[in-house]
Amino acid sequence: MKVSLQILAVLGVLATSAHAEELPIFDAHMHYSHDAVSFVPPNEVVKILRDAGVRKALVSSSDDRGTQLLKAAAPDIIVPALRPYERRGAIGTWMHDPSVIDYLAKKLAKFEYEAIGEFHAYGDDIQTKVIQTMIGMARERNLLLHHHGDREALDQILATWPEARVLWAHSGFAPPNEVANALRTYPRVWADLAYRSDMADSSGVDEDWRKAFEKFPDRFMVGTDTFAPERWHYVGRHAEFSRSWLAHLPDDIARKIAFENAEAMLAAK
Amino acid sequence: MIARTAFLASFALSSSALACPTPPDATQLIPEADHAPAAYAEMNTPPLSAPFAMLVTFCDPAQKIEALMFDALMPAHRHGMNFTVDVSKIADNRFEVSNIVFHMPGLWELQFGAEFAGRAYTYIAEVQVK
Amino acid sequence: MNWVVRLVGVLVCLLCGLSSAQADVILSKAEIDQTLRHGPWPPEVVLDPSNRVSGDTTAISLGEVLFSDLMLSRDRTISCASCHDPEQNFTDGLPRAEGRKTLDRNTQALWNLAVQRWYGWSGDSDSLWAQNLTPLLNPDELGHDENSLRAALVASVHRPAYEALFGEMDAEPAVETTVNVSKVLAAYIETLRSGKTSFDQFRDALASGDMKKAAQYPLSAQRGLQIFVGRGNCAFCHSGPAFTNGEFHHAAVPFFLERGGVDPGRAEGIDRLMESPFTLAGEFSDDGSKAGAWAVRNVRFQHGNFGAFRVPTLRRAARTAPYMHDGSLRDLASVIQHYNQIDMERLHSDGEAILRPLGLSDQDAEDLEDFLRTLSDD
Numbered sequence: 001m002k003v004s005l006q007i008l009a010v011l012g013v014l015a016t017s018a019h020a021e022e023l024p025i026f027d028a029h030m031h032y033s034h035d036a037v038s039f040v041p042p043n044e045v046v047k048i049l050r051d052a053g054v055r056k057a058l059v060s061s062s063d064d065r066g067t068q069l070l071k072a073a074a075p076d077i078i079v080p081a082l083r084p085y086e087r088r089g090a091i092g093t094w095m096h097d098p099s100v101i102d103y104l105a106k107k108l109a110k111f112e113y114e115a116i117g118e119f120h121a122y123g124d125d126i127q128t129k130v131i132q133t134m135i136g137m138a139r140e141r142n143l144l145l146h147h148h149g150d151r152e153a154l155d156q157i158l159a160t161w162p163e164a165r166v167l168w169a170h171s172g173f174a175p176p177n178e179v180a181n182a183l184r185t186y187p188r189v190w191a192d193l194a195y196r197s198d199m200a201d202s203s204g205v206d207e208d209w210r211k212a213f214e215k216f217p218d219r220f221m222v223g224t225d226t227f228a229p230e231r232w233h234y235v236g237r238h239a240e241f242s243r244s245w246l247a248h249l250p251d252d253i254a255r256k257i258a259f260e261n262a263e264a265m266l267a268a269k
Numbered sequence: 270m271i272a273r274t275a276f277l278a279s280f281a282l283s284s285s286a287l288a289c290p291t292p293p294d295a296t297q298l299i300p301e302a303d304h305a306p307a308a309y310a311e312m313n314t315p316p317l318s319a320p321f322a323m324l325v326t327f328c329d330p331a332q333k334i335e336a337l338m339f340d341a342l343m344p345a346h347r348h349g350m351n352f353t354v355d356v357s358k359i360a361d362n363r364f365e366v367s368n369i370v371f372h373m374p375g376l377w378e379l380q381f382g383a384e385f386a387g388r389a390y391t392y393i394a395e396v397q398v399k
Numbered sequence: 400m401n402w403v404v405r406l407v408g409v410l411v412c413l414l415c416g417l418s419s420a421q422a423d424v425i426l427s428k429a430e431i432d433q434t435l436r437h438g439p440w441p442p443e444v445v446l447d448p449s450n451r452v453s454g455d456t457t458a459i460s461l462g463e464v465l466f467s468d469l470m471l472s473r474d475r476t477i478s479c480a481s482c483h484d485p486e487q488n489f490t491d492g493l494p495r496a497e498g499r500k501t502l503d504r505n506t507q508a509l510w511n512l513a514v515q516r517w518y519g520w521s522g523d524s525d526s527l528w529a530q531n532l533t534p535l536l537n538p539d540e541l542g543h544d545e546n547s548l549r550a551a552l553v554a555s556v557h558r559p560a561y562e563a564l565f566g567e568m569d570a571e572p573a574v575e576t577t578v579n580v581s582k583v584l585a586a587y588i589e590t591l592r593s594g595k596t597s598f599d600q601f602r603d604a605l606a607s608g609d610m611k612k613a614a615q616y617p618l619s620a621q622r623g624l625q626i627f628v629g630r631g632n633c634a635f636c637h638s639g640p641a642f643t644n645g646e647f648h649h650a651a652v653p654f655f656l657e658r659g660g661v662d663p664g665r666a667e668g669i670d671r672l673m674e675s676p677f678t679l680a681g682e683f684s685d686d687g688s689k690a691g692a693w694a695v696r697n698v699r700f701q702h703g704n705f706g707a708f709r710v711p712t713l714r715r716a717a718r719t720a721p722y723m724h725d726g727s728l729r730d731l732a733s734v735i736q737h738y739n740q741i742d743m744e745r746l747h748s749d750g751e752a753i754l755r756p757l758g759l760s761d762q763d764a765e766d767l768e769d770f771l772r773t774l775s776d777d
Contacts, residue, residue: 347749
């Protein structure tokens with residue numbers, strides 16, 4: 001029965017409160033990369049976002065052109081982030097590519113961004129010259145860092161720049177107690193739940209996750225992760241999924257995770 | 270099904286005595302915290318992409334574990350299982366985890382969460398699936 | 400003395416022969432162990448407990464006739480065999496199926512389908528008989544509804560055979576008739592089993608320690624097998640005797656549809672499972688113990704299901720081009736090159752982390768193809 005409930009949750013059947021139906025979403029993990037631009041044009045993306053009730057979206061793209069196109073098409077929705085590499089295939093190598101620094105400098109000089117990321121880095125990757133320089137560039141501009149990686153890398157980012165605001169992508173794919181530990185350790189770390197579904201279970205919300213949400217109601221947010229072009233067609237479904245499991249939390253926590261936490265994170269400069 | 274029934278029956282025969290220390294063929298669960306009670310899992314060789322069950326035993330009779338959570342993932346592939354499992358308490362400090370499916374060969378990391386008097390203990394173990 | 404010399408001579412020759420044969424089996428001990436896990440073949444015949452006519456000879460005969468009967472389509476223009484052509488290994492050789500219109504997916508062959516966990520590219524069904532309902536009732540395929548199918552059967556020459564299996568039709572609800580027809584078709588389809596191939600001969604020889612016989616397996620196929628179980632990472636998903644783990648994966652294949660939108664793959668398959676009254680957990684299963692129902696009850700929703708498709712068997716695959724869920728790869732060489740140069744941009748960094756460009760040489764690719772062909776030469 002529990003899985004049936006999971007699926008019903010996905011389909012929105014369990015989103016029983018009228019409040020949940022209307023819950024605005026801040027999608028904190030989106031990409032609009034070069035191939036997505038050719039398959040799903042900006043006006044279609046904007047329609048997808050509006051239809052899904054996504055009021056704001058933190059968007060980073062490989063390359064950055066997609067972000068700029070979307071920003072121009074929907075400045076009220078798009079919160080731009082600068083990804084440090086121009087092709088997704090570079091996620092494991094970009095930190096060894098010195099041209100990344102010039103790329104970042106050029107983009108930061110030309111456009112406005114709220115964040116650098118989403119960038120992939122594990123463990124000692126953070127000590128590479130490219131990432132250390134990138135963190136320095138973010139520090140100069142007080143930009144959020146959207147980091148995809150493990151706790152060790154997260155620790156090293158905060159050791160490099162203790163006041164950094166970091167959005168921990170997918171919350172490191174760590175279990176809820178470990179995510180909670182990171183949030184306890186670092187008051188300026190926030191946790192995105194993109195590409196995860198383990199929060200939803202037979203009772204609506206997994207008990208361990210519920211404890212984490214109740215302990216840190218101001219620190220979590222949702223995200224679709226449109227890593228491939230087709231996944232733009234998943235945005236509506238993901239928004240419904242989010243509303244469904246959030247409907248099983250107290251209204252104020254649900255509102256925070258759905259939207260308010262991301263806004264507060266961006267404002268916490 | 271018959272094999273599983275026989276497995277459980279053999280377990281039931283031995284369950285009158287506290288099954289600690291760890292039986293030689295059991296998999297020791299590694300606790301995250303030093304003060305967590307010793308625990309082990311008993312299972313037949315996990316089949317590939319087919320459901321199987323394991324028995325999990327906690328060894329401290331002073332701490333009655335109230336609930337057990339189980340999950341597993343493949344660190345090298347960075348994905349987990351395609352199914353949820355069923356957990357049932359079959360005796361004090363003993364649980365059966367059933368309908369575990371490891372759908373790919375390789376190293377699986379098993380993750381256990383045990384609840385006792387409002388406290389949570391976590392354990393891990395590893396199994397190689399062929 | 401002569402006797403001793405002759406014996407020594409015979410032993411020397413035997414050892415020479417053994418040594419020569421062993422030299423022609425180039426697999427390491429570990430590779431042999433991995434190879435043994437792809438057998439034995441064929442597997443033991445298992446009847447479907449959820450289908451009370453599974454294994455029934457009358458049902459099998461009726462199913463075979465119905466399979467090619469135009470009566471199974473509402474407008475009597477096509478049958479199961481129109482797409483699953485017995486002369487073409489129960490597929491059609493087309494990229495995407497042609498029903499009443501061009502469908503979104505490739506027609507899968509029907510070999511070795513008895514008692515799988517999931518059926519179809521997206522696993523919409525957990526039994527073969529339930530899967531048969533999809534083409535029967537899909538307006539773009541055979542196009543029946545329950546009532547039209549029942550009426551067609553009542554008026555057909557098959558009614559006596561059907562009633563011999565299921566009893567009088569007069570009072571039977573149309574949904575029962577529809578499910579029974581699907582079970583009769585399943586009884587036939589589950590008899591379609593591929594035979595022993597040269598790979599199986601090789602594998603059996605290794606299992607029995609007959610290295611001389613094993614050495615008859617071509618060297619190029621052995622090299623291909625080494626890639627398959629080794630650096631190709633193929634055996635992670637194409638595992639076991641049927642060369643599939645029966646589950647769902649992303650293989651970096653685009654899933655946009657020509658008509659617009661996307662094919663949600665497994666995500667939609669799970670939706671359909673959850674909505675279906677025809678699963679192994681439901682009342683139409685003939686298995687009172689509901690033994691197979693655990694899968695539909697415990698299947699896990701994951702965002703990665705979106706655009707994931709079921710891993711197909713590789714047995715007889717060489718005869719059933721084109722490949723992938725949308726038939727977008729025309730031959731085995733194209734499939735090998737797809738994985739050899741896999742587009743990492745299409746994969747999430749967490750989920751299918753073993754997929755990487757393989758760096759196969761032309762010779763490697765030919766060897767891998769030679770190996771794959773030995774899964775289809777029965």
